[in-house]
Amino acid sequence: SYELTQTPSVSVSPGQTARITCSGDALTKRYVYWYQRKSGQAPVLVMYEDNKRPSEIPERFSASTSGTLATLTIRGAQEEDEAEYYCYSVDTSGYFWVFGGGTALTVL
């Protein structure tokens, strides 16, 4: 099976830059997606196809991929960004879709 690995937690002060990483062997060939899930709410797509941002997502969210490492960056993180973040991608066969283990972002 395929695995995506995320750091379990990240903590920043308001206004700082938060970086959340996701590593996976197939990321050199496959796009990655990022989801935000706030406590008790449904997940929300915040980035897709490595570095594209849905129109409703604030510009402070960005993402990039280099080799086997994908990074979600939140510049000027706000308290409202406190949530779990999950990366999502597929293995090289194209059949096995997986999520990373999730990263809990604390902003305080």
Add this chain to the structure above:
Amino acid sequence: QVRLQESGPGLVKPSETLSLTCSVSGDSVGSNSYYWGWVRQPPGKTLEWIGTIYYNGNTNYNPSLNTRVTISLDSSKNEFSLKVRSVSAADTALYYCARFDFRRLNGDYYFMDVWGKGTTVAVSS
């Protein structure tokens, strides 16, 4: 605005079949624009893609669940359903239904762009 709402029993006995339904408003499961499917999260574990279905009935399932899972679609009711057979405690989870966007890029990509709020299912006698 597209909305998805899961419904079904919150408790299922071991070895029985878990059945959930997702009602869709603001979009049509009978259109060829999107796929529809399910994601779950067992307690203490990460999210897990279960499978998807297209308007024509074509399905894709997680290989680890393939033999026990069926996703079906009812265009007349604008809903789709999930069945998981022979459940065990390992199937206890928060279950989400979702709309999947599809892109053919360097391979086929399915990703969730709208989610339901989720429903908790426990497997216990």
